[in-house]
Amino acid sequence: MGYSQRLDGRKLDELRPIEAKAGVIKNADGSAFFRIGKTSAYAAVYGPRELYPKFMQDPSKGILRCNYSMMPFSGIGERVRPGPNRRAREISLVTEKALAPVVELGEFPNAVIDVFIELPQTDAGSRCAGICAASMALADAGIPMKDLVAAVSVGKVHDKILVDLDYNEEAYEDGPVADIPIALVPSTQEISLLQMDGEISKEELMQALELGRTVIPQIIEIQKKALKEKYAIKDDQ
Amino acid sequence: MTTHKSALLIKEKDVVVPGDELAQGMDYLPGQWTYRKGDYILAExxxxxxxxxxxxxxxxxxxxYVPKVNDIIIGKVIDVTLNGWRIETNSAYSAFLSIKDATSEFINRGADLTKIFDLDDNVVAKIINVTSQKLIDLTTKAPGLKKMIGGRVIIVNPNKVPRVIGKQGSMISMIKDATNCKIVVGQNGIVWMEGEPKNEVVAIKAIRKIENEAHISGLTDKIKMYLEEQKKQYAL
Known part of the structure; x- marks a missing residue:
């Protein structure tokens, strides 16, 4: 029979409802909020600023430092132990690597750009939401960037290739599941994040990636609209 | 080879974000904070x-703030070293003010440098050099460049500083006249001011208003009216 109908009634290539807003944290140099379905992420950017300890400085280019963190109440009732752990460190690292291809770090030798990502609520796809929020926050902070980055998970549930898995789909038990978070740089079509949990055949992986490429422009549009809204010249003034 | 049709994809004063396509074809040239990608010019x-x-x-x-030579900035002394002072600049890098560039007076070897500039002092200084590694050198050897004593400091968006100052300083002198405050605006977005507490409040409010509405044309007249209004409200 297979997975003929998604649990939340979406079409196979349909994203969860997305909400984005720029400039939500006034004290930061740049910030953004990004929500996809029940997963929401705040990102705050501080810097470029001087990097200490000094031995970490790189005289040829700046350093992008990301920090991913789930809030204690962000799970499904069970308290999430706050602070860095193995998983958070890994996601911080892949977030840095997903964003690095677009950020012009050569402009800031010896400096650091700090990106803090906090997740008040998660329902799968949190690293993707974090990357989307972080890329908006970097643009809001006036950091030179070649492009925005958007991320989404694609994958396979039972026999269907689909996008943006939620927690129920990740935990689907009647068939094989593959969850593949990807991040895409639209102007070059470069994939800057590719991870996988589960199993999938080579052909199906290629299909899933193609599907990802077709839906990511929708996310980019929402990110751009939110950024432009913050800086739009208001007519009533 | 095919002939390309050139087209502008945005108009003057549009807000753009990184990755936005600005123009197609070779008839347009990429200026500051844009780059060419194939046939397109994109925003950076x-x-x-x-x-x-x-x-x-x-x-x-x-x-x-991106440090530029000849800019006048306001910075805070964060360290006193053997041969000068390290100054925080509100940019990604701190600056260095050496004794040689600080004063034309003779200073004995081993003299106490805190007598000239102490920690946490606010200094108005001019940038004389910025290296490729963004080492910034300052000077205070010109008229108007000195330590600011007392007063308060507010930070504004460095990209809005030209509007806060206005054409030939028109905006800032209007605020100074209206509020009787001493005000110094650094290109790095740090504004130092000193006056009666009530006057300072009005001056800060006016500067914040300019910062928020920097894109509006005819802002000078609007701020003039705003200052009148505020002066009545605070009975200045």
């Missing part, structure tokens, strides 16, 4: 579009 930074002839550039709306 969030800002407003400015088109000058064939060149398209992006004027940033946000972001930290």
């Amino acid at each position: 930074r969030l800002g407003l579009i400015n088109i000058e002839g064939r060149a398209i550039k992006v004027i940033p709306l946000s972001g930290k």
Whole structure:
């Protein structure tokens, strides 16, 4: 029979409802909020600023430092132990690597750009939401960037290739599941994040990636609209 | 080879974000904060579009201060070293003010440098050199460059400083006249002021208003009216 109908009634290539807003944290140099379905992420950017300890400085280019963190109440009732752990460190690292291809770090030798990502609520796809929020926050902070980055998970549930898995789909038990978070740089079509949990055949992986490429422009549009809204010249003034 | 049709994809004063396509074809040139990608010119930074002839550039709306030679900035002394002072500049890098560039007076070897500038002093200084590694050298050897005593410091968006100052200083002198405050605006977005507490409040409110409405034309007249209004409210 297979997975003929998604649990939340979406079409196979349909994203969860997305909400984005720029400039939500006034004290930061740049910030953004990004929500996809029940997963929401705040990102705050501080810097470029001087990097200490000094031995970490790189005289040829700046350093992008990301920090991913789930809030204690962000799970499904069970308290999430706050602070860095193995998983958070890994996601911080892949977030840095997903964003690095677009950020012009050569402009800031010896400096650091700090990106803090906090997740008040998660329902799968949190690293993707974090990357989307972080890329908006970097643009809001006036950091030179070649492009925005958007991320989404694609994958396979039972026999269907689909996008943006939620927690129920990740935990689907009647068939094989593959969850593949990807991040895409639209102007070059470069994939800057590719991870996988589960199993999938080579052909199906290629299909899933193609599907990802077709839906990511929708996310980019929402990110751009939110950024432009913050800086739009208001007519009533 | 095919002939390309050139087209502008945005208009003057549009807000653009990184990755936005600005123009197609070779008839347009990428200016500041834009780059060419194949047939297209793309934006490299969030800002407003400015088109000058064939060149398209992006004027940033946000972001930290980028140190430039000959800019007058206000900084805070964060360290006193053997041969000068380290100054915090509100940019990504701190600056260095050496004794040689600080004063024309003779200073004995081993003299106490805190007598000239102490920790946490606010200093108005001019940038004399910026290296490729962004080492910034300052001087205080020119008229108006000195330590600011007392007063308060507010930080504004460095990209809005030209509007806060106005054409030939018109905006800032209007606020000074209206509020009787001493005000110094650094290009790095740090504003030092001193006056009666009530006057300071009005001056800060006016500067914040300019910062928020920097894009509006006829802002000087609007701020003039605003200052009148505020002066009545605070009975200055």
